[in-house]
Amino acid sequence: MAKLRGTGIAAVNYPTGMNLGGDPSQALIHATTSGSFVVTLSSSDLGQGLRTVIGQIAAETLGVAADEIVIDTADTDTGPHCMGTFASRATHRVGNAVKAAALETRGALLEVAALELGAPVDRLELDGFGNVLVAGEPARCARVADVASKAQFQYGRTISGRGAYMKPKSPVDPETGAMDPDSTEAHACTVAEVEVDTETGQVAVLSIRSAYEVGRQVNPALVRGQIVGGAFMGMSHALYETTEPYYPNPDHKPKDFSEYVMPGPAELPEIDCVVLEVPSSTGPYGVKGVGEMTANSPIPAIVNAIYHACGVRFDDLPVTAEKILRGLESKRSAEGAGPGVTGSGSNRPDAASNAGSDASGTADAAGGR
Amino acid sequence: MASRIVSFELCGREVEVLVKPMTTLQFVLRNQLGYTGTKEGCRQGGCGSCTVLVDGEPMMSCLLPVEDVAGRRVTTIEGITPVEGLAPIQQAFVDTNAFQCGYCTPGMVMLTTALLDHNPAPSREEAVEALGGNVCRCTGYAPIIDAIEAASASATGDATRDAGVMPDRSGER
Ligand code: FES
Numbered sequence: 001m002a003k004l005r006g007t008g009i010a011a012v013n014y015p016t017g018m019n020l021g022g023d024p025s026q027a028l029i030h031a032t033t034s035g036s037f038v039v040t041l042s043s044s045d046l047g048q049g050l051r052t053v054i055g056q057i058a059a060e061t062l063g064v065a066a067d068e069i070v071i072d073t074a075d076t077d078t079g080p081h082c083m084g085t086f087a088s089r090a091t092h093r094v095g096n097a098v099k100a101a102a103l104e105t106r107g108a109l110l111e112v113a114a115l116e117l118g119a120p121v122d123r124l125e126l127d128g129f130g131n132v133l134v135a136g137e138p139a140r141c142a143r144v145a146d147v148a149s150k151a152q153f154q155y156g157r158t159i160s161g162r163g164a165y166m167k168p169k170s171p172v173d174p175e176t177g178a179m180d181p182d183s184t185e186a187h188a189c190t191v192a193e194v195e196v197d198t199e200t201g202q203v204a205v206l207s208i209r210s211a212y213e214v215g216r217q218v219n220p221a222l223v224r225g226q227i228v229g230g231a232f233m234g235m236s237h238a239l240y241e242t243t244e245p246y247y248p249n250p251d252h253k254p255k256d257f258s259e260y261v262m263p264g265p266a267e268l269p270e271i272d273c274v275v276l277e278v279p280s281s282t283g284p285y286g287v288k289g290v291g292e293m294t295a296n297s298p299i300p301a302i303v304n305a306i307y308h309a310c311g312v313r314f315d316d317l318p319v320t321a322e323k324i325l326r327g328l329e330s331k332r333s334a335e336g337a338g339p340g341v342t343g344s345g346s347n348r349p350d351a352a353s354n355a356g357s358d359a360s361g362t363a364d365a366a367g368g369r
Numbered sequence: 370m371a372s373r374i375v376s377f378e379l380c381g382r383e384v385e386v387l388v389k390p391m392t393t394l395q396f397v398l399r400n401q402l403g404y405t406g407t408k409e410g411c412r413q414g415g416c417g418s419c420t421v422l423v424d425g426e427p428m429m430s431c432l433l434p435v436e437d438v439a440g441r442r443v444t445t446i447e448g449i450t451p452v453e454g455l456a457p458i459q460q461a462f463v464d465t466n467a468f469q470c471g472y473c474t475p476g477m478v479m480l481t482t483a484l485l486d487h488n489p490a491p492s493r494e495e496a497v498e499a500l501g502g503n504v505c506r507c508t509g510y511a512p513i514i515d516a517i518e519a520a521s522a523s524a525t526g527d528a529t530r531d532a533g534v535m536p537d538r539s540g541e542r
């Protein structure tokens with residue numbers, strides 16, 4: 001009986017958005033009388049930080065401080081249409097819609113400012129701190145708040161903008177199945193280290209280290225939050241979580257939350273990442289998506305590390321202590337038959353041929369949605 | 370069985386509620402008193418999102434019949450939040466990005482409040498131990514442990530405990 005260590009690697013190529021009849025998102029922006037800007041959306045923030053990054057994109061495009069942006073995602077019945085926050089699409093697709101709406105709003109703002117300052121629109125600029133300036137004449141300026149107020153009470157104008165983003169539905173080639181479903185693709189590679197206890201079957205994940213290429217980061221702290229939280233969730237899928245432990249046999253299904261097995265802070269491995277920024281050509285300011293992909297590559301990396309550690313190949317998740325022990329047992333009884341055997345979770349006839357593959361080879365974490 | 374009146378101290382003031390037997394403190398807080406900061410993740414003791422302090426000890430309010438807190442001192446997230454700004458522990462959670470959806474956060478903050486009351490400078494292991502009953506599905510716990518260390522450091526004035534904290538991004542949005 002021993003504690004065996006192993007290292008595994010896996011990579012993911014993750015699509016942003018999906019081919020859902022065009023997969024559109026729309027946005028509306030309007031100025032209030034006090035010069036703040038309300039961005040109205042039907043896109044919900046699940047905690048990934050959508051409201052923050054959308055506020056940043058709107059502020060950057062409008063040329064005002066981020067404090068002046070109010071994100072209203074209150075009601076999907078009355079807000080402009082959005083397909084939703086899934087498929088890591090919101091920063092990219094909602095962001096594109098918001099950027100377009102902010103550009104139109106900016107134009108409307110500058111038209112009113114032109115009346116106020118007596119200068120043509122093309123000579124006006126925003127300083128990012130709530131002022132409209134006449135280029136080259138710093139003395140001639142107006143506060144955005146005053147322009148917004150006067151638009152309503154003096155000029156009878158609206159300061160507002162509309163934005164939409166849609167990638168037309170891509171037809172599927174009936175011969176090859178080829179299509180062009182996504183908006184852009186982000187990439188990551190994860191290296192995991194594990195320790196397998198051959199007596200108890202327990203797997204401890206020691207570290208999960210990843211490199212991510214996610215386009216331009218709108219908010220690096222939120223990107224890191226997705227990556228760290230996703231790595232932990234990936235570990236959870238690899239080793240712990242399932243609603244169907246003996247599928248299709250319903251035995252030992254967790255009946256409620258208290259019986260659902262999850263790792264806790266005591267199982268926290270060392271998690272680290274580096275992020276590379278290669279701007280996309282289609283996203284607002286070069287963004288891609290970094291959401292679901294963060295739980296993808298840790299899973300095959302951990303399973304590959306287990307193979308490296310103990311020579312048993314598993315293709316059925318989660319890799320529980322029971323599966324490890326059964327896998328080690330069948331490996332022992334088959335000793336001499338080959339370099340490795342398949343874990344008990346698999347009934348696949350071709351599984352034996354997987355067993356000899358290189359433990360540290362790259363496994364593709366198909367981007368599950 | 371007949372309803373009865375239960376009184377206890379809630380965040381510094383006396384409250385009286387009329388309840389049926391076995392009504393939980395969580396239900397009373399959220400549905401009778403409007404204290405919705407205390408969350409309701411599972412209602413069976415499995416997540417800790419409903420953690421409140423009873424006489425300074427962290428308890429899962431979903432498992433606590435309100436009769437059991439009669440005459441006792443209950444503190445919720447509302448009770449530790451100043452009228453202006455944030456309590457230092459809350460600020461530490463913000464500074465370390467220790468929440469995403471925020472559903473676990475009130476429970477985590479109350480737990481941290483009790484932990485630091487008893488042990489102003491917990492080790493990382495002690496912090497992990499204290500978090501054992503509280504689930505976070507978003508952050509992967511690492512930023513929450515960082516938040517506990519940062520809150521401890523700010524309370525004890527020990528700058529060396531800041532080591533695990535993310536760089537200050539307060540200038541960014
Ligand atoms: S709601 Fe009380 S522990 Fe989950």
Ligand code: FES
Pocket residue numbers: 047467468469470471472473474504505506507508
């Ligand atoms: S922040 Fe979402 S559960 Fe902790």
